[in-house]
Amino acid sequence: QAQYVPRSVPEPLGERFAATREWALRRLGEPLTLEALARHAAVSARTLSRRFVEDTGYTPMQWVLRARIDMARELLERSERGVEQIAVDVGLGTGANLRLHFQHILGTTPSEYRRTFARGD
Numbered sequence: 001q002a003q004y005v006p007r008s009v010p011e012p013l014g015e016r017f018a019a020t021r022e023w024a025l026r027r028l029g030e031p032l033t034l035e036a037l038a039r040h041a042a043v044s045a046r047t048l049s050r051r052f053v054e055d056t057g058y059t060p061m062q063w064v065l066r067a068r069i070d071m072a073r074e075l076l077e078r079s080e081r082g083v084e085q086i087a088v089d090v091g092l093g094t095g096a097n098l099r100l101h102f103q104h105i106l107g108t109t110p111s112e113y114r115r116t117f118a119r120g121d
Contacts, residue, residue, distance in 0.1 A: 021056075075089060
């Protein structure tokens with residue numbers, strides 16, 4: 001089945017922070033800060049911010065948000081969890097926060113997305 005939109009997190013252009021991106025992807029449900037990402041990458045927050053944009057086209061926190069939305073999309077497609085639980089699972093806290101960012105990034109609501117792309121019987 002075709003995906004609704006291409007993934008919001010682009011393929012990395014560089015490998016400079018590949019390990020940090022993978023580390024963050026495994027922890028999307030946890031609080032992630034610029035400082036924590038920089039600490040993992042063993043660089044200053046300023047250096048991470050500048051070089052991360054060069055690698056991905058996004059600031060570190062924009063990238064984290066888009067990764068969280070991608071994970072929410074997968075959960076909407078593959079699970080029966082409610083929007084509130086998915087918001088917690090992906091680190092966005094509340095359903096309102098998930099709806100706001102989902103609408104802004106994908107142009108639709110989580111419920112509409114699920115109705116359109118959830119697996120049929």
